[in-house]
Amino acid sequence: MSLMKIFDTAGSGMSAESLRLNTVASNLANADSVSSSPDAAYKAKELMFAPTQDSDGGIGTQNTNGVNNGVRMVGVTESQSPVESHYEPGNPMADENGYVYGSNVNPIDELVNMISASRSYQNNVEVMNTTKQLMIKTIDLGS
Structure with a gap:
């Protein structure tokens, strides 16, 4: 894998985790909302991700370990x-029986998701910084 592809992979991971953090924030913002029917009550949103696809329809470029380069929301x-x-x-x-219906958001699960997404985002930033440092050191060797 070229060093430039590492930036693409980490960037797609950062984008995915940013979407995940936004979804968690939306879920937490609606955790205490109420409605007059169970169908109208806020339901927690969950994102689905998949490996990136090449332009020819194949799964993204794989390194020697068989790991795909990147992720996208599907x-x-x-x-x-x-x-x-x-x-x-x-x-x-x-409603006519005196009941209100709350959301099905579990704040504890959402906080766990938020911590997980935040740490994953930080890990991708660290990958990008390490790759940048390796590239700079490689350039310094050549001069």
Whole structure:
């Protein structure tokens, strides 16, 4: 793998983790939202990623270990966890039985996702910095 491809790989990883962090932020922002029906309640979003594809349709260039170069988002799904219902007859969002329906966002799971995405992003930054230092040292050897 050429050193320039490392930047592409780490860059796609950083982009994916940035999307993941934005999704976590959106989920956490809607964690306490309520609705008048279970169907209208906010459902946690989950991103789906896949290896990058070459222009000829094949899976991205592989290094000697068989690892693909990069990742891309292929879709967003909604969590299938059940929504919670609370009896609050005085709430303006309550249905005819007095229930409001909260989101199915689990804040603890989202915080774990946020920490994981943040660390993965940091690791990709570190890969780029190390590669940059190797390239600079290689250029210094030639002069």
